[in-house]
Amino acid sequence: MSEAALHAERSAASVRLERALVALGIVALIAAPFVIYPIFVMKMLCFALFACAFNLLLGYTGLLSFGHAAFFGGAAYFCAYAVKAWGLPPEAGILLGTVGAAGMGLVMGFLAIRRQGIYFSMITLALAQMFYFFCVQAPFTEGEDGIQGVPRGHLFGVVDLNVTMNMYFFVLAVFLIGVFAIWRIVNSPFGMILRSIRENENRAISLGYSVGRYKLAAFVMSAALAGLAGATKAIVFQFATLTDVTWQMSGEVILMTLLGGIGTMVGPVVGAGLVVGLENTLATSGFPVTIATGLIFMVCVLIFRRGIVGEVYARWLGRAGE
Amino acid sequence: MTMIFGIPIQALLGQLLVGLINGSFYAMLSLGLAVIFGLLRIINFAHGALYMLGAFIGYLLLVHLGIGYWPALVLVPLIVGLFGMLVERLALSHLYRLDPLYGLLFTFGLALVIEGVFRYYYGVSGNPYAVPALLAGGTNLGFMFLPNYRGWVVVASLIVCIGTWLLIEKTRLGSYLRAATENPELVQAFGVNVPLLLTLTYGLGAALAGLAGILAAPVYQVSPLMGSDLIIVVFAVVVVGGMGSILGAIVTGYMLGLAEGLTKVFYPEASNLVVFVIMAIVLLLRPAGLFGRDA
Numbered sequence: 001m002s003e004a005a006l007h008a009e010r011s012a013a014s015v016r017l018e019r020a021l022v023a024l025g026i027v028a029l030i031a032a033p034f035v036i037y038p039i040f041v042m043k044m045l046c047f048a049l050f051a052c053a054f055n056l057l058l059g060y061t062g063l064l065s066f067g068h069a070a071f072f073g074g075a076a077y078f079c080a081y082a083v084k085a086w087g088l089p090p091e092a093g094i095l096l097g098t099v100g101a102a103g104m105g106l107v108m109g110f111l112a113i114r115r116q117g118i119y120f121s122m123i124t125l126a127l128a129q130m131f132y133f134f135c136v137q138a139p140f141t142e143g144e145d146g147i148q149g150v151p152r153g154h155l156f157g158v159v160d161l162n163v164t165m166n167m168y169f170f171v172l173a174v175f176l177i178g179v180f181a182i183w184r185i186v187n188s189p190f191g192m193i194l195r196s197i198r199e200n201e202n203r204a205i206s207l208g209y210s211v212g213r214y215k216l217a218a219f220v221m222s223a224a225l226a227g228l229a230g231a232t233k234a235i236v237f238q239f240a241t242l243t244d245v246t247w248q249m250s251g252e253v254i255l256m257t258l259l260g261g262i263g264t265m266v267g268p269v270v271g272a273g274l275v276v277g278l279e280n281t282l283a284t285s286g287f288p289v290t291i292a293t294g295l296i297f298m299v300c301v302l303i304f305r306r307g308i309v310g311e312v313y314a315r316w317l318g319r320a321g322e
Numbered sequence: 323m324t325m326i327f328g329i330p331i332q333a334l335l336g337q338l339l340v341g342l343i344n345g346s347f348y349a350m351l352s353l354g355l356a357v358i359f360g361l362l363r364i365i366n367f368a369h370g371a372l373y374m375l376g377a378f379i380g381y382l383l384l385v386h387l388g389i390g391y392w393p394a395l396v397l398v399p400l401i402v403g404l405f406g407m408l409v410e411r412l413a414l415s416h417l418y419r420l421d422p423l424y425g426l427l428f429t430f431g432l433a434l435v436i437e438g439v440f441r442y443y444y445g446v447s448g449n450p451y452a453v454p455a456l457l458a459g460g461t462n463l464g465f466m467f468l469p470n471y472r473g474w475v476v477v478a479s480l481i482v483c484i485g486t487w488l489l490i491e492k493t494r495l496g497s498y499l500r501a502a503t504e505n506p507e508l509v510q511a512f513g514v515n516v517p518l519l520l521t522l523t524y525g526l527g528a529a530l531a532g533l534a535g536i537l538a539a540p541v542y543q544v545s546p547l548m549g550s551d552l553i554i555v556v557f558a559v560v561v562v563g564g565m566g567s568i569l570g571a572i573v574t575g576y577m578l579g580l581a582e583g584l585t586k587v588f589y590p591e592a593s594n595l596v597v598f599v600i601m602a603i604v605l606l607l608r609p610a611g612l613f614g615r616d617a
Binding site: 111117291293301 | 359365413416417420422423424426427428430431432433434435436437438439441442550554555557558560561591594595598599601602605606609610
């Protein structure tokens with residue numbers, strides 16, 4: 001058998017394996033709340049969607065945003081405020097949060113894509129910090145306390161989200177829709193152009209693509225999906241606080257993606273699960289979370305740059321990412 | 323009382339002085355970032371943590387060993403610089419061939435660890451560091467009252483900035499450094515030990531951050547969080563100035579500090595935001611930064 005055919009066979013096998021694993025994963029997520037504390041799984045799902053949205057930008061467009069907390073936490077504020085102060089139903093609140101995050105993404109992205117590489121990261125970080133200071137001072141965020149006691153309400157006026165299982169399956173649906181959207185984006189012709197920008201921006205320009213517009217579109221989509229995750233989290237936990245807009249949160253989502261595997265579909269989900277799980281464990285042990293997070297960062301960058309899923313792909317499935 | 327735009331002149335000058343002090347630290351830190359970035363192509367996220375480390379080492383030297391401010395002014399940059407060189411040898415030197423993003427991510431992790439360790443042992447509350455006896459008190463300048471130590475900080479930071487600029491622009495070592503920034507392979511071929519140069523450069527940048535830290539200790543409280551609050555503003559300063567020129571980094575640092583001080587007088591609510599707003603405007607009008615060469 002020729003090498004190309006061998007490679008094709010192997011990758012066909014890996015696609016079958018991947019599909020089986022995804023099916024298994026969905027079954028596990030349906031069964032999870034009956035085994036594990038549902039609130040914990042919901043937290044994992046929200047962060048997993050957040051990390052997948054972030055990976056759309058870093059993994060598939062090659063842009064490292066250091067300010068994604070602004071979209072995650074900002075959407076949480078918008079959603080919590082709309083639901084609590086205006087009495088909007090939860091689905092409208094989440095939609096509003098998502099649209100709000102997309103709007104912020106448009107403004108921040110427009111400014112940030114004017115510079116490349118490392119400057120892009122610093123600009124997103126600075127703009128997100130500006131939003132943080134805004135949230136500290138703006139009256140609607142209720143300062144240090146945050147917006148507390150957000151009612152979960154009834155989904156479409158029918159499904160009572162105060163019932164934990166209803167809430168869980170709603171979050172699972174949001175997660176699956178979000179990840180499916182990302183999968184579609186990544187595998188569309190649009191996604192292919194994003195990858196070409198990641199691989200060689202100058203060549204993409206010379207082929208006639210308006211790289212700036214593609215980057216901005218990817219940035220807005222990533223921001224909107226991060227907002228979807230943040231707004232959903234606000235409904236689940238019934239509050240929105242400053243924690244979600246800090247630069248530490250932007251760092252955390254980078255860690256999830258890096259640990260799981262940059263540029264893989266499943267990696268951010270695995271990474272988010274591990275980081276949220278680790279933080280839960282450390283919270284009771286007294287060992288400071290920041291030290292653990294920092295150490296994992298350093299180890300990942302030095303010796304484990306492909307991440308867990310990327311490493312699995314490279315070793316057992318014979319391909320380097322997607 | 324003399325008024326300018328309906329503001330008492332004393333209040334205006336007082337805030338301008340605060341702005342100038344902040345600007346001194348912005349200038350020293352963005353200078354270090356620019357020096358490191360110029361040669362290593364790494365954005366040192368740990369710069370704020372190294373600044374905090376400098377302040378804390380000064381504080382610990384005083385509390386545990388009774389070593390005062392003036393010896394600390396020499397010891398602290400040495401210790402932080404050596405620490406920086408160790409970090410460069412053990413870790414950063416393995417990242418040069420990779421995407422510069424990894425350098426940012428590694429130093430981000432390093433910053434979290436340094437900050438986490440100090441938070442774990444010393445909590446988040448600030449520890450006061452007394453102004454050295456020689457610089458206690460203040461001087462009445464006629465139009466305003468100037469605390470002596472603050473005057474010293476401005477002078478010291480100017481000396482540090484100009485000294486570093488001279489070191490890089492006028493000395494033999496500086497010429498190697500600038501040459502290696504342009505073309506490391508060629509400089510290596512001429513027999514200059516470029517890896518050593520890289521180590522020394524990171525050490526110099528770290529020492530600058532440490533020196534800024536010990537200078538800051540009597541002005542601000544010595545707290546584990548003092549660095550991370552500052553580093554993001556300094557990033558904005560660096561984006562405004564562009565990292566192409568050392569002088570640009572220094573000038574931008576002072577300018578933005580003063581702009582922040584002025585905002586505190588006229589519209590205090592926005593004083594936290596003004597540096598970022600200026601950054602956004604500069605990005606719209608001059609994407610490469612005020613002194614930048616490359617986009």
